[in-house]
Amino acid sequence: MLHVFGHRVWEPGSCRSNKSGFLLYLFVGSTLVDLYAKCGEIELADRVFFGMPDKNDVSWNALLNGYAQRGDGEAVLKLFSWMTECEMKFNKFTLSTVLNGCANSGNLREGKILHSLAIRSGCELDEFLGCSLVDMYSKCGATYDAQIVFSRITDPDIVTWSAMIAGLDQQGHSQEAAELFHLMRDTGVKPNQFSLATVVSAATNMGDLCFGQSIHSCIHKYGLESDNSVGNALIMMYMKSGCVQDGIRVFEAMTDRDLVSWNALLSGFLGLETCDQGLRIFYQMLVEGFKPNMYTFVGVLRSCASLLDVCFGKQVHAHIIKNSLDGNDFVGTALIDMYAKSRCLEDADVAFNRLTNRDLFTWTVIITGFAQSDQAEKAVKYLGLMLRGGIKPNEFTLASCLSGCSSVAALGNGQQLHSVAIKSGHFGDVFVASALVDMYGKCGCIEDAEAIFKGLFSRDTVSWNTIISGYSQHGQGKKALEAFRLMLDEGIVPDEITFIGVLAACSYMGLVEEGKKLFNLMCKDYGITPSIEHHACMVDVLGRAGKFNEVDIYIEEMKLSPYSLIWETVLGSCKLHGNVDFGKRAAEKLFELEPKRDSSYILLSNIFAARGRWDDVRNIRALMTTQGVKKEPGCSWVEVDGQIHVFTSQDGSHPKTREIYATLEELGQKLASIGYIPKTENVLHNIGNKEKMEHLYYHSERLALAFAFISTNPIKPIRILKNLRICGDCHDFMKLITDLTNREIVVRDIKRFHHFKRGTCSCQDHW
DNA sequence: CTAGGGTTAG
Known part of the structure; x- marks a missing residue:
């Protein structure tokens, strides 16, 4: 009508x-x-x-x-x-x-x-x-x-110029778009709000905030700030580059904001500091009568993913259903991501299964979710499903799946991914290659990591860092320092991570002067401000070398007293050198800073036990009880035929329990015959000596070891992982076993790798 | 009766 x-x-x-x-x-x-x-x-x-x-x-x-x-x-x-x-x-x-x-x-x-x-x-x-x-x-x-x-x-007019500039920007040639904009001005054509909005978007895509700000002042000169398209592009630019306050300022200066303005504003509230603000803005826009669309929800869900509470994410999910956008692919993918980042993998899986059009992004989000939640097997399983569905992974899919394998050391799964990377043509990608190097390193196969690294066509700072830290964690300090020299020779600039790796290598090898030299090089030549981690490395360099006076001065001069990482490092050195006095001081500092952390009590108790000071050991035990400190339950795992088997101490739940215990019994008898006596002082529980022996005997790493003995090929090394530090007695036990059975054992504990071979360990007992 | 811009997951 x-x-x-x-x-x-x-x-x-x-x-x-x-x-x-x-x-x-x-x-x-x-x-x-x-x-x-x-x-x-x-x-x-x-x-x-x-x-x-x-x-x-x-x-x-x-x-x-x-x-x-x-x-x-x-x-x-x-x-x-x-x-x-x-x-x-x-x-x-x-x-x-x-x-x-x-x-x-x-x-x-x-x-x-x-x-x-x-x-x-x-x-x-x-x-x-x-x-x-x-x-x-x-x-x-x-x-x-x-x-x-x-x-x-x-003689193109302003509209044609704008169309060409926008075209270049949208096809990923933002630099050329910006150049064309300058050419247009040189030709004498006055920019209007459309061309200015486009060139702001080009600045955003290039990540060139300086250029964007110069355009902003130009916009100011023409008085076009309050125009919607210009304002929206500016908000987007500031939010994307993390200048949240500037984005808000542009938003507030706009006279008639539309849905795009709100969405642009919402897109930038990421990270812990600002994410709750994103949620407030979402509710504010509802109050002002705007109807949210898919972009709104993608933005607000990203804020929810940064929150530590999934409850808001669920509220937003309800709004999505109310607005019938739960079938939308973009919104659906953002939902999966939000649930995965909130560690609600089951909800993420439900959201994933509800989507009908799953593209590479959708798959990557769910796979990354599993990989980052230590569910490498599931991540690899979903990758397999994706491949069967005819979708090829990209470098992001592979790199994040691989990093999932690294963190739980799922070697079999990682090897499968290695072949997928070759088949899909992403092997040469720096991200994938570094992830592969890291995976092999973290799974205990430093030789494989090295072989891949050496075959790489191009190496950046990240790939060098990966191999340097790999060598360090495996106790190959000399190689770590060699790699560092080669890196500098190739002209690759080291960053703060690189120095963590090389300083760790110095402390491991007892190279005090070299460590000091590298620390100075880092500060002076590379302008890196040392972090607490770097200081901890220096404390370790001095402490392992037994230079406790210098450690004391260093902590005083650098004002490191409030940091538990520093005292934890000191305590480790004191255990190594049997320094009871300094050890006591460090532990007391730790009891004050983090009274619930079990490892400080255990370390100090071990220092006392080594000196036979049993009264002090008993006092620590009593202190733990009064403080309500519980020892974190230890667990170990091994991978057999691509399946991960987890064991806890004195575990009886594995289907092969009977054979596992029989194997341990048999090994124990052989060891006893060559003179092995369990170090019962490693047991903190207040129980009798016989029970203590049993306790030691069925530590999770030994159950894992026995299971690996009966289920794997005898010529292959056994790889065990543990969530805590390996105990001193188990460390002795492993050394003797390798001597007795001639089998190589690799244990990755929370601190480092232990390569047991012919009765010795790569850590040289300095763990 | 004709043209141009701004929001999209790892």
Whole structure:
């Protein structure tokens, strides 16, 4: 129904109800089609158009334009082909509109046909048509063709310039977009709000905040700050580059904010400090009467993912269902990500299974979720399902799946991924390669890590860091320092992680002077401000070398007293050197800083026990009881045939328990015959000596070892993982076993790797 | 009856 100044001037259908053949005059019809189309009443425009007994090019163009404005490119193309079938003549207006249809449906083939039609009718370089052609080629991804058309237009106007700049930016050539913008200004064309918004988006995509700020001041000069498109682009830029306050300032200065402004604002509240603000803004926009769309939910879900409480995420999920957006792929993927990051993998899985169109991103999100929650097996299983569904992984999928394997040391799964990486052609990617090096290193196969690293075509700081820390963790300090020299020779700049690796190597090898030299190099030559971790490395360098006086001075001078990591390091050195006095001081500091941490009590007790000070050992035990400190339950795991088997101390739940205990019994007898006596002082529980022996005997790492003995190939090394430090007695036990059975054992505990071979350990008993 | 911009998961 159309009203003009309150009068009813036209009622649809009245022409059809008049069967007497009331002829609608052509110009009235065309004008009405145009009016309805422009009001967004495409159905009415359609009815009027098809009710017209005679149609001319103007009425066709009006209807085509109506569909083009809705973004329905398919319909435009269908109408156009029908128009040519009717042998209707078309003009440059038609071509321009249909090109618009090609642009928003991405139909390059049809677009090229239209281009040739334009050339034939001699209007290719018409001011409007030229612009439509540039836009069509850009939106269809044919940037080169767009540039050719653009270069042939002799005097492009601001609209054509804007279309070309936007085209370059959207196809990932933001740098060239910015350059074209400068060229435009040099030509003397004054930028308008559209070209400025585009160039702000180019600055955002390049991550060049400085350039963006210079454009901002230019915008200020033209007084275009309050324009919606400009303001929205600026908000986006500031939020994306983490300048939350600047983003808010632009938002607040805008006079009529739309949904896009709110969404742009919402996109930036990530991380612990600001995420709750994102939620507040979401509720604020609901209060102000805005109806959230998919972009809103993607933004607010990202804020929820940073919160430590899944409860808000669930509230937002309810809003999503209310707005019937739970079937949307973008929203669905963001939901999976939110649940996965909140460690609710079951909810993430439910959301994942509800989605019908799973693309690479969806799969990557769920796979990453499992990988980061120490569920490497599940991550690899989903990767397999994805491959079977015909979707190829990208470098992100592989790298995050691999890092999941690294953290739980799932070697078998990691090896499978190695072959997937080769088959899918991502082996050469630096991220994937570094993840592979790290995976092999963390699974105890430093030789494999080394082999992959040496075969790498290009190496960046991250890949060098990976191999350097790998060598360090495996006790190969010399190789770590060699690698560092090679890295510098290749001209790769070390970062703060690199220095953690090399300083750890120095402390391990007892290289005090070298450690001091590297520390100075880091501060002076590379301008890196030492973190607490770096200081802890230095304390370790001095402490392991037994230079306790220097440790004391260092802590005093660097004001390191408030940090538990420092005192934990000191305590470790005191245990190594049997330094009771300093050990007591360090432990007391730790009891004060972190009274619930069990390892400080255990370490101090071990220091006393080694000196035979049993009264002090008893006092520590009593202190633990009064403080309510409980020893964290230890657990160990091994991988057999791609399956991970977990054991706790004195565990009886494994199906092969009987054989495992029998194997341990047998090994124990053999060891006793060569003079092994269990170090019962390693047991803190207040129980009798016989029970203590039993306790030691069935520590989780020994159960894992026995299980590996009976279920794996005897020529392969056994790889065991433990969530705590390996106990002193188990360490002795492993050394003797390797001597007795001639089998290599690798144990990864929370601190480092222990390679047991022929009665010795790579850590040289300095763990 | 014709053109340009701004929001999208790892």
